[in-house]
Amino acid sequence: MPKVTFPRMGESWRTFKMLLEDLGNEVVAPPRPSKRTLDLGVRYSPEFACFPLKILMGTYLECIEMGADTIVTTGGVGPCRAGEYAMLHHKILKDIGHDIKMIVFEPPRHYPLNFIRNVLALNKARVSIRGIISHIKRAWRKLQALDNVEKMSHVTRPRELTSGNTSRVYRKALEWIDQAYTTPQIMEAEAAALEALKNIPQDPQRMVLKVGIVGEIYVLLEPASNLEIEETLGNLGVEVERSMFLTGWTRDNTWNETTEGMTVKEAAAPYLPELVGGHGRDSIGNTILCAKRGFDGMIQLAPFTCIPEIVARTILPRVSRDYDIPVLTFFLDEQTGKAGMSTRLEAFTDLLRRKKLLQARTNCVTG
Structure with a gap:
């Protein structure tokens, strides 16, 4: 079975991991970028490539070390180099000896057939169309929960009485949402996380x-x-x-x-x-x-x-x-x-x- 990975952007990796596993893939979750990640990316990327390209290059190399052989990523439209990232990453990885499959999702609003083909290619469990839609809806709900809780942390942190309380509660909240699987569980975890953040002692006069x-x-x-x-x-x-x-x-x-x-x-x-x-x-x-x-x-x-x-x-x-x-x-x-x-x-x-x-x-x- 292919081992699939993808770029890490904040906490959204928790959603993509769940969705790809629901479709029957073995997932290599991308680690949080570190100094080593950046060092690897800088070593193998063009000198004047932009910062995200270098970090992603390092992330992919670390995921390959962990066994990944398929990368799922996004393309782009308009006059921006981001749309060429996937092609360049694939070429660099191939040049240094990594035979990696790259699945690139272009914006579905512009390229709907590309989206459908890629979803079907990732559907290793042969889930029905109705099942795929259900999995996507549940993943979307988890992504919403992650974003909503992060927004609340931005409101609470500057008002907290004890420095570091918000960050500690936020880390716990992320685990609650990560462990939730069904839509009711996700909603329950989100509500508990928001309530926990609201209950952090705050200075209303600050x-x-x-x-x-x-x-x-x-x-x-x-x-x-x-x-x-x-x-x-x-x-x-x-x-x-x-x-x-x-x-x-x-x-x-x-x-x-x-x-x-x-x-x-x-x-x-x-x-x-x-x-x-x-x-x-x-x-x-x-x-x-x-x-x-x-x-x-x-x-x-x-x-x-x-x-x-x-x-x-x-x-x-x-x-x-x-x-x-x-x-x-x-x-x-x-x-x-x-x-x-x-x-x-x-x-x-x-x-x-x-x-x-x-x-x-x-x-x-x-x-």
């Missing part, structure tokens, strides 16, 4: 900043690639709202584009009316929408050499001035260090806090 995070999908979703920036910000008293979760991205690329996605495009249109690939236009649009909602600041996360995010970076200073919202950009690669990032985040949040206090005092005087 001044909490609200910061949005935009950028390229992989460095947004995989904490190992962004050096746990969301947890760091939470510990600094910042409630984070990420512009992208896997459920939203999946809806936009599987069915029809959501109203939310269309609103982002409309917001970005005066500054960037054309598709530049990746999530460059989304970074502009979401920054504007967050500014209109009264956010204190924005952070852009971008892989080094990512053209769409470089384009967005050149426009964001104008957006920042027009909407009076501070924007901090991190370009991430194998040289990025957590200590340096933490120092910049501390300085940024200090500035945001002073700005917020000054605005409050000004409002009191004028009021």
Whole structure:
């Protein structure tokens, strides 16, 4: 029986593992990216390839060491190199002696036949069509639960009385959801996880900043690639709202584009009316929408050499001035260090806090 693996993006691996096993596959769960993962990826990837390609290269090599012989991944559309990742990874792996099968899911909204063919190829248990749909629905419900619990952790962490409580409860909650199998069990685990996070002792009087995070999908979703920036910000008293979760991205690329996605495009249109690939236009649009909602600041996360995010970076200073919202950009690669990032985040949040206090005092005087 083939041993199947896939890219790791945050906690979504728990959902994909369940779905692939339901279809009769033996799954090699991708390990959390580590320094060794990145070292392997850098060794075998082109020097100026973007950061996600290198991490995924290292992940695949580690999974091959664990016995994987089939990789399931996604393609892409538009002017972005991400759509070529699978082909390049496959060629590199073949050149260094690994005869790996690559199954590439293109966006089903654009390539429905590709989706159907790949699902049937992975259906080793010969599950009926009705059964496949049932398994997909249950996996979707688990993915929703994982995203909802992560969102709640972003609200709780900056308000917790004891530092580290949210992270400890969140880790337990992930295991509850992971162990749930049926849809009722998943819903029960989600409810218990949300309740556990809400019950963490919090300081309701604490001044909490609200910061949005935009950028390229992989460095947004995989904490190992962004050096746990969301947890760091939470510990600094910042409630984070990420512009992208896997459920939203999946809806936009599987069915029809959501109203939310269309609103982002409309917001970005005066500054960037054309598709530049990746999530460059989304970074502009979401920054504007967050500014209109009264956010204190924005952070852009971008892989080094990512053209769409470089384009967005050149426009964001104008957006920042027009909407009076501070924007901090991190370009991430194998040289990025957590200590340096933490120092910049501390300085940024200090500035945001002073700005917020000054605005409050000004409002009191004028009021």
